[in-house]
Amino acid sequence: MTYCVGLKIDRGLVFMSDTRTNAGMDSISTFKKMHVWEQPGERVIVLMSAGNLATTQAVVSLLDERNKAVGDRHEKLLETPSMYQTVRLVGDTVKEVIAHASPDGEKADSYFNASFILGGQIKGSPPRLFMIYPEGNFIESTDDTPFFQIGETKYGKPIIIRAYDRAMSLAETVKLLLVSFDSTLKSNLSVGLPLDLLFLEQDAFKVGLNRRIGQDDPYYRTISDGWSSALKIAFSNLPDFPG
């Protein structure tokens, strides 16, 4: 499987993804699921993917290729006039790739399916965050739902729902994401380290923090060990059932 979260805070957009792909328990490997297109001072676009690896790689390759090709009639990721046009472009590419791979054409339950989180900012507009479905359509985050998860979303969701606050600092947001990822890593073997972490600060128009977090990362170790103890203490502080 996969676990990716894109989260909107007042200060910008934060992205985290794992790197494990698997075709069965006995065939696992490491692939980066976070892709960045940057034109410093003008725009940064981040795309995270879950699902069929051939599909997600094809989507990224097509976007990349068209972006570089001179004279290509396709719209280019670094030239779209708005984030809305950007997500439409990516959505159409997703639809095209899945339709091409599926013998019966594009279908919601195809084996070749994949879903995506797209976020970024283009000069002149605020940062925006989207989730793209295999059908190529998409939804945008709002104040009510300021984050998207794809892949193995369940284990790590309760803590995000409870601790998220849009006024959080980047340092608190990374802590929250690591707790959410740690719960998922402990419960589903198809989600694996290392993790990729990326921060787009509002109106910076360049990648801020971009870090890979592995097994030996001292902060990850602190959170992983600390959260288990913190949970146990929190739990023991609640009153026992009076019977």
Place this chain on the structure above:
Amino acid sequence: MTYCVGLKIDRGLVFMSDTRTNAGMDSISTFKKMHVWEQPGERVIVLMSAGNLATTQAVVSLLDERNKAVGDRHEKLLETPSMYQTVRLVGDTVKEVIAHASPDGEKADSYFNASFILGGQIKGSPPRLFMIYPEGNFIESTDDTPFFQIGETKYGKPIIIRAYDRAMSLAETVKLLLVSFDSTLKSNLSVGLPLDLLFLEQDAFKVGLNRRIGQDDPYYRTISDGWSSALKIAFSNLPDFPG
């Protein structure tokens, strides 16, 4: 969906189940998913179910009917010589019901599927806890895996993994189960209050605690509100990402 947990502690077996069944978002109702057969001083058997309601009701009805019928050649739930024979009897009944309902015979992915947690104690043997698959086969809990979950298992699993301890008191175990159920209730609308709680004390050979916990239960309210605050405090006590 459904959420049921059966958990083994040194002091006995603890069971908790929700009561929501649904056929789509717009068709929900309340059904008890916990069934008890008791012969005080000699044995208590508890069965919890998840899956197709027609199947689970049929299994319980068949077990009940055969138990009461005079001269029936079928083995009876209150006469099996051991918990192992009991779980075989229930497993065979599950298999029979699903095979009867499915046009193509019993299959692992049938629409009529259901899974079960069975626990209890028969005089002369220790308490035992089993999980029964739709195929009618089953597994037993061990020291390594002292609990079983069926239905919507993911949201409530991390806290059980982290806080379970076989030496826990009943009061602590109920607290643990309520925290696990509360996380699930907050995340999946197809799991709903009220909850059924039952305790079989080791060597008591009768139902100990047997309680229904609803929205207004003061202890449930304490745990539900308290756990949110406790989590937030635990989270804020962890060190922030150093950047």
